[in-house]
Amino acid sequence: MPRSTTRRGRTAALATAVATAPAAVWVVHPVLSAVIAGLGAAAGLAVVVTALFGSDRFSERAFRLLRWIADRPEPSKRDRG
Numbered sequence: 519m520p521r522s523t524t525r526r527g528r529t530a531a532l533a534t535a536v537a538t539a540p541a542a543v544w545v546v547h548p549v550l551s552a553v554i555a556g557l558g559a560a561a562g563l564a565v566v567v568t569a570l571f572g573s574d575r576f577s578e579r580a581f582r583l584l585r586w587i588a589d590r591p592e593p594s595k596r597d598r599g
Contacts (some may be wrong), residue, residue, distance in 0.1 A: 529546055 536558065544551040569580035585592065 532587070
């Protein structure tokens, strides 16, 4: 897969990969596809819940992971307070 350098291109590639993996597996085995989609949803939900309700250390790491996925820069130390 060609590497995208724009934010929209990276987001589109990630969304396409997330959507097509369970769809491709559905052809082979429908139950396995449901399990893969459920695990992906559970992992995403775990990151969001940790970012919102976790301890300060885990919350910071979860927000850093979300910024990394969205290809956003780290905030400056001045902004962290």
